[in-house]
Amino acid sequence: MTWHYDADVVIVGAGGAALAAAVAAVHEGRSVLLLEAGSQPGGTASISGGAFWIPNNSLMRAQGLTDPRDDALKLMARLSYPSLYDPAATWLGLPKREYDLLTAFYDNGSDVIDELTQLGALYPYIYPGFGFSPSPISDPDYHAGLPENVSPYGRVLGNAPPGLVGWPGFLLTQSMIDWLDARNVPIRTGHRVVDVLQKQNGEVVGVDIDHNGARKRAKARRAVVFATGGFAHARGKMLGLQRGPLFGTGSVPTGKGDFLDIASKLGAAIGNLSNGFYFQLSVEEAAAQDGHVTNLGAIAFSVYGDSTILVNKYGRRCVNEKLPYHVRAQSHFLTLGTDEPNLVQFMIWDEAVAQEPTPWPWRGVVPAPGSLPPFVIKANTRAELAAAIEARLDALRGQRFAASAVVPTATLDPSFVTNLEDTITRFNAFAQAGVDLDFQRGATSFENAWQGPSRSVTGNRTMHPISTTGPYYAVILGAGTLDTCGGPITGTNGRVLRPDGSAIPGLFGAGNCIASPAGRGYWGAGGTLGPALVFGFLAGRNAAREPIHPL
Template sequence: MTDPSDAYDVVVIGSGAAGASAALRAADLGLSVLIVEKEHKFGGTSATSGGVIWVPGHGMDGNASDTREDALTYLRSVIKVPVNEERLEAYIDQAPAMLAFLRKAGVEVMAAAWPDYFPDRPGARADRSVICPTFDGRELGDARYPLMREQFNRFKLFHRYAMDLTETFSLMMQQKGWRGTAAKMIARYWTDRGARANSPRDRRFTQGAALMGSVYKQVFARGVELRTETRLEEIRLDAGGEVAGVIVSRFGQHHEIAARHGVILAAGGFEWNQQLRDRFYPAPGLIWHSSTPEGANRGEALLAAERIGATTEHTEQGWWIPTTSFPMPQASNFHETHQAAFDVGRPWSVCVNRNGLRFVNEATGYDSFGQAMVDDHLRTGANMPCWLVFDAKFRARFSAGGLMPTVHTPERKIPSDWWDHYVFRADTIPLLAQKIGVPAKALVGTVAKINEFAMTGVDTEFGRGGNIYDQFFGDPTVAPNPNLGPIDTAPFYAVPINNGDLGTKGGVRCDARARVLDGEGRPIPKLYAAGNNAGSPFGDCYPGAGATIGPAMTFGFVAANDIAERTGNLRA
């Protein structure tokens, strides 16, 4: 089991944004690095994400006026639970340094106009999110580019053609010229004959794949070794109680790898471990509601760390996002999870619990929507799932999770087994209420109120459409409020909305230097964690687009710096 030659300065567990950032920084500082990834493909959940990085004070474009004090003021106004203030401040201080390092290392980034998720709070801005432009996957090499984890079908046009964020919003909102956008995407793919000869995968890496492709180009250029199909089994301690390496398995064979200076846990959260969900979460939820890659993040690294004394924090929280479940095309007994993050806040719709009552501003940030589902369920027992109710105008224009608008999927193309099982339809609101088991009088009253709000443009119950974030994802052609429209055109529809997630917010407890802490609050020597493997510095909050990847990459960077400082390798 032991091979004395299998030793590295740093062993990174997990190949997502946190692990890639840690590996890139450590290798750039002259340390030998191995990345261990249990899945067949690398890139982690990050490669399937939107690829946005939330970095207050990044200084690009108009962000130069964003101050440390503004960022901390904003965060302290939106975080509702106790957090490690030193760790929070370390994030604000180190995130711009991390981004500057990425740019210096050769990773191209650009600022994105994306409002913070609580735009009315002091210190909020609309320029803290950062993205990577489209990346040519073949820059990783013809052998490697098909091995990066691929985007979900929901992020591709017709399950095939990669979409960047601009194309996504053009198609999603059916903006002017959207058909031309789609035609260009299709033509671009089929005229790329060189890529088609190598792989059916679109070589245009967009969103999370663009981020991970850009970073991994630099990771591989620095000689970092990557082993896939290699699962963490145990964190090994030496006689003095310091982390000395890991025991891994590959296709059933166990093997020990020595880590001379540190192990960095970056293996994601535990959203695909039902036992851990039941152990930590206050309200019910199933692994199948998660929108992360199926079966990937099962908490093995968290459990391995707990076995050597690590403690956890914020494990009752998830990075919530509303999701729906629909059958796979041509395989109706298998299901796909679809995000409904922005669908629930579109005009001509309303979300209700199983009592037929609203419980949230439907256009709020998706994490806040999920928190409202949890709170309402704990209060009423009538949520999780809730219902998205909409009319024919919504159906013609917008998606409802996995139900595409009629321009893409007309009624005649909806499989017969979907009706009254995955999507419900009726000619009146009372009949729809009967089908979905919601009190008809309550639902009729809720719809009547929404229709009144749509006429005045003011939602006096929850303030839907009352701020820049809500309006950013509304329909600008709808007045007087882009997030409100009367639900008055038959037929009427409903789909169940689950409290899904983008991963878990909780994990092992770490300090400001990304060191994993034991029950006494002491660092476990040479053990670090970043990303969803660690507790979020934001506690229960999702402050802005990219607030998962931002801390992941920052504390991966911080962990590598701490290891390099201990070994005398740290430099600017």
Template sequence: MTWHYDADVVIVGAGAAALAAAVAAVHEGVSVLLLEAGPQPGGTASISGGAFWIPNNSLMRAQGLMDPRLDALKLMARLSYPSLYDPAASHLGLPKREYDLLAAFYDHGSDVIDELTQLGALFPIIYPGFGFSPSPISDPDYHAGLPENVSPYGRVLGNAPPGLVGWPGYLLTQSMIDWLQARHVPIRTNHRVVGAIQKKDGEVVGVEIEHHGARKRARARRAVVFATGGFSHARGKVLGLQRGPLFGTGSVPTGKGDFLDIAASLGAAIGNLSNGFYFQLAIEEAAAQNGHVTNVGAIAFGVYGDSTILVNKCGRRCVNEKMPYHVRAQSHFLALGTDEPNLVQFMIWDEAVAQEPTSWPWRGVVPAPGTLPPFVIKANTRAALAAAIDARLDALRGQRFAASGVVPSVKLDPNFVTNLDATITRFNGFAATGVDLDFQRGATSFENAWQGPSRSVTANRTMHPMSASGPYYAVILGAGTLDTCGGPITGTDGRVLRPDGTGIPGLFGAGNCIASPAGRGYWGAGGTIGPALVFGFLAGKKAAHEPVHPL
């Protein structure tokens, strides 16, 4: 057999998990080769907000913030497996493997970040607040309102390498790329791995590669670590495996689920395929970009504005607009028999919100004053707004997105305007009292902090009465995914497991290409990248100590 490349540890991918694995393996003294399917390294992490959620990290402890182990595990277990979580049960009600993964994340997370810092591959800071937090240290965690969350400040970190400027995700990945390149670690781009090479006894000893139409092979003397991202760009997989109707994704286009197919062919156990990390997006932008949404101005991470509401096709509010995006986006998944009333939602705001001049990172689909992207609808009356929305829906009808479409049932209810008037009247009453009796909007510190600027005269910063007259604005929203988070099941060291729990020799995985240790949960800002860094590092370290596989 001809080998075109050779290394002790071959790492597939070049995003956060892959780069952390590479740093760990290099530090252990072995040779490393990274193979990246895309034209440049960095992966989805490089275009992200660059945050990473690490419980009990040393930076928060230095600020006097304690994050007790049991409480943190309870929080993660409740968010990851809400239908299993039992605080009084053994392993908090979780199967042992799932519990062990959460425990390993808590036990090793801070040490991994400290080691990456000591090596000079990361330069972490506590991700700062944006001006409306009760704490001077940071914004509260997304789930600060849960009783299990006794330490809602300081878990979210960012990377601030000296002398490097750019988007936060770029700063995260580039500092590790620079560290690897300074040590002459090859990162070969446009190298898509399409298969694994096994010995007769099942050991993985290399990978098959496609590179500009040619087939190549890379030998891994010790192990292969896959960190290739999810399958958000594989429409067949998204349609067949994801539990919700999705209109688009923010992940890089190389995420087609290659490792899912490769690992399954090797006999790996597979899990968590129905879950992802969700957000809301402007579906007209998704249509224009073939489902690949890179414009952060078309993503509703937050629902900006104190007099902004979300309604379904009946003109009724259907969710707490200020909930964390991962939770809020799942309101689109509601199915009532053959109907999906929340399949698309309409974010509606008034002129006061439109003219609010504050530069705020979570304005999302609400543009700065003086600009009007094509996916924003404007009308002088509510009836005219409804007519314009219906016309936009008709223009989108028949198009197919990641795993959804604007089908015939996606049409405004004949009573939409009447219902919308009643909805706004009821909302305005809640805004006057500061108490949302329908969805408890603004009941948590997170919601009030992420509100940003507010005109409210109550203790609830998230609500102000909507204007009785226009103009009004709207965006058509659908559910999207930052990425999927299902695939081969791994142990606490990243080794890929068979259904009987035994490991596949020489095969490791980390990041969004595996069955996420977070299950269905999104623990907080950076809830994807935190586990990717930690379990990527642990996988790389373990892979470096695998015995050399003789051919």
């Protein structure tokens, strides 16, 4: 057999999990080769917010903060497996493997980040608050309101390597890329791995590569680690496997689920395929970009504004607008019989919000004053706004998205304008009282901190009456996924497992290409990258400790 490349550890992908795996394997004294399908390294991590959620990290402890193990595990279990979680049960009600993954993350997370720091591959800091947090250290966790979250400050870290300037995701990945470059570790871009090579006993000893139409092979003397991201750009998989109607993704275009296909052929156990990390996006922007939405101005991570609401096709509020994006976006998934009333939602705000001048990182689809992107609708009256929304919906019909469409039933109900008037009247009464009796908007420290600037004169910073006169603004929102998080099941050491729990020899996985240790959960800001870095590092270290495979 002809080998074009060889290394002790072959790592497939070059995003956050892959780079952490590479650093770990190099630190073990092994030779490493990274194979990246895209034209440049970094993956989806490089275009992300660059935050990573690490419980009980050494930086928060240095600030005098504690993060007790039992409480942190309860928080993660509740968010990851809400239909199984029982604080009084063995393993908190979870299957043992799922519980063990949570404990492995807590037990190893801080040490992994410390080791990456000591090596000079990361330069972490606690993400500071943006000005409205109860704590001087950081903004509260997304799920600060849960009783299990006894340590809601300081878990979210960022990376600030000296001499580097740029987007936070770039700073995270480039920091590790520079570390690898300094040690002459090759990262071969434009190399899509299409299969693995095995010995007769099933041991994985290399990979098959497509490089500009030519077939190449790379030998892995010890192990192969896959960290190739999810399948958000594979429409067939999205439609067949994801549970929600999804209009787009923020992941890089190379994410087509290659490892899911490869590992399935090897007999790997598969899990968590129906879950992802969700957010809301402009449906019109998704249409213009063929579902690949990376423009932050078209993404509603936060529903900006104190007089901003979300309504469905009936003109009624359908969710607490200030919930974390992963939770809020799942309100689109509601099905009532054959009706999907929230398939698309309409974010509506008034002139006061439109003219709010504060530079705020989470304005999202609400542009700064003086700007009006094409996906923002403006009208002088509520009736005119409804007519303009309907016209935009009609223009979107017939186009297919990641796993959804603006179907004929996604139209404004005849009662939309009347109901919208009633909805605004009711909301305004809540705003004047400072209590949202319908969705409890503003009841948590997270919601109030992420509100940003506010005109409220009550204790609830998230609500102010909507103006009785126009102009009004709207954006058509749909659910999207930052990436999927299902695939082959792995153990705490990163080994890919078969249904009987045995490991496929020589094969490891980490990141969004595997069944996420977080299950359904998104633990906080950086809830994707925290597990990616930690389990990527562990997979790389354990792969490097594999014995050499005799061929």
